[in-house]
Amino acid sequence: MSKVLVIGAGGVGSVAVHKMAQVSLTNPDIFSHITLASRRIVSCEKVAESVKALTGVTIDVAQVDADNVEETVALIQKIQPKLVVNLALPYQDLAIMDACLATKTDYLDTANYEPRDTPKFEYSWQWAYQERFKEAGIMALLGSGFDPGVTSVFASYIKKHLLDTIDTLDILDCNGGDHGQHFATNFNPEINIREVTAPSRHWADGQWVEGPALSHKQTFDFDQVGEKNMYLMYHEELESLAKFYPEIKRIRFWMTFGDAYLKHLEVLQNVGMTRIDPVIYNGQEIIPLQFLKAVLPEPSSLGSTTKGKTNIGDIATGQKDGQQKTVYVYQVCDHEEAYAETGNQAVSYTTGVPAMIGAAMMLTDAWKGEGVFNIEQFDPDPFMDMLNKHGLPWQVKELDAPLDF
Secondary structure: OOEEEEEOOOHHHHHHHHHHHHHHHHOOOOOOEEEEEEOOHHHHHHHHHHHHHHHOOOOEEEEOOOOOHHHHHHHHHHHOOOEEEEOOOHHHHHHHHHHHHHHOOEEEEOOOOOOOOOOOOOOHHHHOOHHHHHHHOOEEEEOOEOOOEHHHHHHHHHHHHHOOEEEEEEEEEEEOOEOOOOOOOOOOHHHHHHHHHOOEEEEEOOEEEEEOOOOOEEEEEEOOOEEEEEEEOOOOHHHHHHHHOOOOOEEEEEEEOOHHHHHHHHHHHHOOOOOOOOEEEOOEEEOHHHHHHHHOOOHHHOOOOOEOEEEEEEEEEEEEOOEEEEEEEEEEEEHHHHHHHHOOOHHHHHHHHHHHHHHHHHHOOOOOOOEEEEHHHOOOHHHHHHHHHOOOOEEEEEEOOOOOO
16 A cells, blocks of 8 residues: 655646556556645645546545645645655745655655756755765655656666767757737746746856856657757756766757747846746845746646647667767657546656656566666666556657758
8 A cells, every 4th residue: 555645736747647547457456545735725636626527536625734834844844745746836846845754754856956046957955965865765766756756767767778979969848838818838837938048058068158048949840740949948847867877978858949938038027027036016025936836827727729740859879899889869749639638738748757756666666776866877678668657658769960050
């Protein structure tokens, strides 16, 4: 029997518990009891109703302020889960990890910790928990989403099966969906805009190379989506991949953006709406980016109108049997199909499904250990197998030549 506590009732949390419920129908030992908790219990209740309607499975709901360690500890002690799945905001990672330490409960998340007042996406704060988790005899799995997450598992799979050594690795994230809005983000607007406006950074020859945000653009023809402009930017899996795969000489991350999105973002930046430092308005202190988040469409509301597909994958060049070879491992997800299955668009789906799979890896002991681990440190094969079985089938292509940009 494996009880699981999921914290966070946004789009990703919704997908994760829908998929956990689906798995429980055929293998109840993996997710024997599911509790969904959030600051707003009404959000949990809405998800629980959808899960019941679509799968017939009843999940429990609870209210918790994940910033409050004592409150989270009390909830964990009440439920007694084997695993806490953190699908809340990355600001709350350390508080939830502290609660897991206090209760000696395994932990999983999809995105690394980020301080509220500094747009820094890095693992240093969570890697610092290594010895404490090891001494407590518990495991933390970091970054079990899509990117980070599946893209790192793709790299592990490439190294295990397709290439003897990897020289260069490019991660390409394309969202070809159209939600019909003038400007909206497909996941938390605050996190999305902080990521996009941060300086670009990639790994090359043992060091970080930094440049202005969105200053390096290339065009790529994505399978089932078409040609899209993609931009070099920093993403947290670059840090862990550089650490655990030191042989790779260059690691880059690319994400597609439409011209309308970038024009709106430029205007918002120019007028100060993307600032994360406080300003005084009517005698009250507000954060402009948080106010912007409040007036933008809620990402979970976009599912019913979003059409098109996502395409996310890794292109790696290296050596196989003494010859240079370039391989492309990628996954295509349809927004409308994702919505029909879980009531959420593909961006939430592609993160929520890997969160469920990572949880299954831990609950079945397919992946186990004591301490803090990134997803690429484990055998990719059982994870890749579950991707195929649970809605994210992947493809492998051999390319004629490396990326020439």
